[in-house]
Amino acid sequence: MPVVMDADRMARSLARIAHEIVERNRGVDRLALVGVRTRGVPIAVRLAAQLKEITGQDVPVGALDITLYRDDLMHHAVGPQPLVRSTEIPFSIDDRVILLVDDVLYTGRTVRAALDELIDFGRPRAIQLVVIVDRGHRELPIKADYVGKNLPTSHAESVSVRLAETDGCDEVVIEKTSGEDEA
Amino acid sequence: MKRLLKGGHVVDPTQGIDGASDVLLDGDRVVAVGRDLAVDSGVEVIEIPDGLIVCPGFVDMHVHLRDPGQEHKETIASGTAAAAAGGFTAVACMPNTQPVNDSAAVTRSIVERAALLGVVRVYPIGAVSKGMKGESLSEIADLKGAGCVAVSDDGRPVASALLMRRALEYAGMFGIPVIDHCEEPTLKGEGVAHEGFVASMLGLRGIPAAAESIMVERDLALAEMTGTPVHLAHLSTRQSLRAMDAAKSRGLKATCEVTPHHFTLTDERLTGPTSYDTNLKMNPPLRERADVDAVLQGLRAGTVDVIATDHAPHQQDEKAVEFDRAPFGIIGLETAVPLALDRLVHRGVITFRRLVQLMSVNPSRILNLPGGSLRPGRLADVTIIAPSAAIVIDVTRSKSLSRNSPFDGWTLRGAVAATIVGGRTVFVNGEIAGLAALRAAGERG
Amino acid sequence: MSPETTPTTTGAPQADDSPIPTSRLRRKDLVGIAELTAEEISLILDTAVAMKEISSRPIKKVPALRGKTVVNLFFEASTRTRTSFEIAEKRLSADTLNIAASTSSVVKGETLADTVHNIEAMSPDLLVVRHSSSGACHFLSRICRAGVINAGDGMHEHPTQALLDAFTIRERKQRIAGLKVAICGDLLHSRVLRSNVLLLTKMGADVWLCGPPTLMPVGFERTGAHMTSSIDEAVEGADAVMMLRIQLERMLGGFFPTLREYFNVFGMTPERVRRAKPDVLVMHPGPMNRGVEISSELADGPSSVILDQVANGVAVRMAILYLLAGGAEHEAAA
């Protein structure tokens, strides 16, 4: 179970991404972070803290639960429904630049669902995608704007981003699996 | 043609017999009962396998044959075939047919058709009131003359106390009992299930226990006043049985019956996997545990005189509806003996001898029927029981035209081995070994 | 938690920790609260929290039930419940079909089973059924391939109403366990009552039922609820007071002499509610009879959450539709 990113690496990646965000958007005015549940949310919160450190400004943070937008929602075989959690976007996204934050970018289907959901909240000026790990194997024409680490993988592997907030420590690991899909 | 039922265990409370004995039949009569009866030439000897019990023919004094008028539910032919398979050599059929059996003409037609098509004996019960409307008495003398053995408006109570009084007095003159379906109609109202916790939770309109016991008390008071016999059908509540018990201790000529479903099932059955099963809808309704316990106690102590089925056939599509729209009633002829053996005899509630009283001796006595005993000279009506045989109830194999039983799939200990009516074998249970001779005799007639 | 109640502009939305969370509602039908576990009830209420947020969006629609067909089969008129279900279905992008089936087809010789088999020939995924006979939904759940959601059956259950009532209480009080809830009115004929008593006792509330003895179901103490005909005793220290509708027919049926006398003895007024906790919730499943079971002053007063109940009804029904839609085809035997 090789650790491909430790806590230190992760912190540095996030700091770099925060700087890139400020640079590319010339500040943080009209910026908002929206994390994709589950792990995108604490990452978005950390980025907000970084952005505040750099600019002294608060960037609002929202949380998106994409379950009801999944393209496989009614296609799954026998079994219980995926648990739905709240989407919380306590600000208008109209005319803002939205930084959509997720842990791993893989097939692109989660991002597709997230984009569809976000659009139901209004008309943002732009949406930019932030991920900790891009592991390739895209099935949709989607690309990240900010990437912590590009990590070429095979389908038989799974990539787990672990966070102190949800898993007790910060690390990214690669595991051999039976190939469970992490969209 | 003489036939000797040899080597069985005979239980006949009317002769005090409870042990190994032979029974000699000649034509449609019993001619001798005793140990090791001598076998003349020309007597067909039928060996009764070990463990089987030979009893006077069982009588179900509360059956709805639906014929005439509702032959899609049951006919005299199918109903009596079910009776034979259930160990009954005779049934008394209730008058709520179409037309109602409130005239000698209807009674005669039932008697004639039963003679032609009936597998077992059929004794009609006439209506107390014309059209069972509860208004004026039907021609009871005429009914009796045509063959009615009792009068009843069963399915409905005799609501008017005055009419009930007149019926008791008038029928008493001819020595036939009035059978009442005890139910105070305003208290019963639109009720469909026993009023109690279960019906409350299911949102079913309740039939309070008092709806029955008020009428029981009324009928007993009237019977006391008139000094004539009354028979109370299908008692189901502890209050009714308490009233009956008190009436008997003060010497009233009152008798009563209970059904197998009322001593087996409680209203709790209406919840869980069989919730709202319309095969659990009957009138009186399934009551609560304390009532079932009182029924069992009444059977044990002698308060109850008769086990009767209240066999009430209804077609599947009539029952496959919302609970409150379904008709009341279940079939019972083929499950009565197994339930009585399993739930009463094997569990030590009553002895087998008492079972014979409840299912043969007493109903015959109450209706003044010629059966109910194996005394020499009496009818050769015999029920043979396999008390230990385990059976699985399968309604699809019922001889009845209807399938409305809550006991489908039940495994019970105790079965009917064979049924003999007037010396003729009318039913032999294929699952009981050693009955080939009886079967062969049945085929020869 | 909805955006209105947690306006944490810069704060962190709550993170959670279950890795591959799925629901545990493994059933084909929702026929009653009686069949649900406390865990399943919590799951529905939690899911409804997420669903409620959807109704505050500019575009109040998610694609979750695209391609699913839901038939609203109402054998009894009910604009309120039917509309609530229909909105819930549309917000989840289901195809909906309303059938106001009269029981007159039954008179013509068609049974309930016939009617439903005809509808099933159109391959619906879920049937939302309202019927005047207790147990009708149990009956249908046994004969239907589609999932059956009970929208009220006779005097038996109205599970979605109890769930939305519980949702409303939980939203305001953050819990159900330990709360004193008084339910007053026609207890005997009320399906809302049965579902509420089952749900509230399962979730640990202290339930008090109040009404005239003529309108009390026999044996109901066995549910664990307290029964009283003293409205003061029922309301004393209550966290929520729920009124049940009194129908005019009950007066004609002799359950009480007049509506006027009923209001004098059992009608809920601001004076009577003063015995309850200061932050008491005044609830009513609707439609209300002002001046019979509840005074207008109270119904429109600050303690009333009657309109919240209506709004929450959509969220709760969305949750149920979503949770049942997944299993309908594959788990017919569940």
Ligand SMILES: [Zn+2]
């Ligand atoms: Zn009867």
